[in-house]
Amino acid sequence: YGGGIGSCLATVTMIDCAVQSNQVVQTAWDQNVLGGGIGIREGRWQTSGSVISFNVANGILRSFNYGGGMYVDGGIHRFNNLLICRNSCTKVGGGQPIARYAGDGAYVFNTTNVVFQNCTFVNNTNQGLRSASNIVANSCILWGNGDDVTGDVSLAWCDVEDGDTGTNCISEDPLFVNPATFDFHLKSRAGHWTPGGWVLDVLTSPCIDTGDKRVNASLEPEPNRDRVNMGAYGGTYQASLSTLEPTLLLIQ
Numbered sequence: 001y002g003g004g005i006g007s008c009l010a011t012v013t014m015i016d017c018a019v020q021s022n023q024v025v026q027t028a029w030d031q032n033v034l035g036g037g038i039g040i041r042e043g044r045w046q047t048s049g050s051v052i053s054f055n056v057a058n059g060i061l062r063s064f065n066y067g068g069g070m071y072v073d074g075g076i077h078r079f080n081n082l083l084i085c086r087n088s089c090t091k092v093g094g095g096q097p098i099a100r101y102a103g104d105g106a107y108v109f110n111t112t113n114v115v116f117q118n119c120t121f122v123n124n125t126n127q128g129l130r131s132a133s134n135i136v137a138n139s140c141i142l143w144g145n146g147d148d149v150t151g152d153v154s155l156a157w158c159d160v161e162d163g164d165t166g167t168n169c170i171s172e173d174p175l176f177v178n179p180a181t182f183d184f185h186l187k188s189r190a191g192h193w194t195p196g197g198w199v200l201d202v203l204t205s206p207c208i209d210t211g212d213k214r215v216n217a218s219l220e221p222e223p224n225r226d227r228v229n230m231g232a233y234g235g236t237y238q239a240s241l242s243t244l245e246p247t248l249l250l251i252q
Helices: none
Strands: 005-008 011-015 018-020 023-025 031-034 038-041 044-048 050-053 056-059 063-066 070-073 076-080 082-085 088-091 100-102 106-109 113-117 120-122 127-138 141-143 147-156 176-178 183-186
Touching: 023 031, 031 056, 063 088, 120 127, 127 141, 141 147
Parallel strands: 005 038, 011 044, 018 050, 023 056, 031 063, 038 070, 044 076, 050 082, 056 088, 063 100, 070 106, 076 113, 082 120, 106 127, 113 127, 120 141, 127 147
Antiparallel strands: 056 063, 176 183
16 A cells, blocks of 8 residues: 555654655455555644645456545544645456445545545546545535545535535635646636736636635735635635725715
């Protein structure tokens, strides 16, 4: 397990990393193929500002393929500001009908102590986020996956294309800047972040200023209306700017 990173009973802090283009491949019948990008067993993880993309859990014959991007089995974890994109679980050979594929973006098993905070699950092949335990996704965007959310996931302040229900969730086009060039910042008439400076857009994403109002928004650039955006850049210096409504002043 863990084509890019594998950890067991470890305490890990991952900041500003890219886990890309890794794979776990089955080498014998009845093997479990777990965590193409990251495989985690127990321990404690915390992340910030990282990308997990183009990873594969690759089965060949009779296999159980879980977590193309990441597989989590037990432990206590808080995954902040992850972009989990274009990962897959696949069966590349012929043969056995009992092969299973689950959680192309992320698969969580055997723990209820997992929070995905301000993460974006996008364009994963079949399933964005799947859990066999009750976990939390807060202020996340889950869009363009075959099935955005599967299993026991408590959603709050999320944008989910499939319309899965939760607390204060929406199902509206997040208006990413340019998915074709891997730019999943949010469009804003006030400006979205680029390495060369702020760029104004014609439209403004419905995911701006609609994240969990209890989360500290002080790291977002002004104007931010003191409320985080949804998605991987919410609550960070790359958060798209809030548009300010005009104010009418009556002078007598």
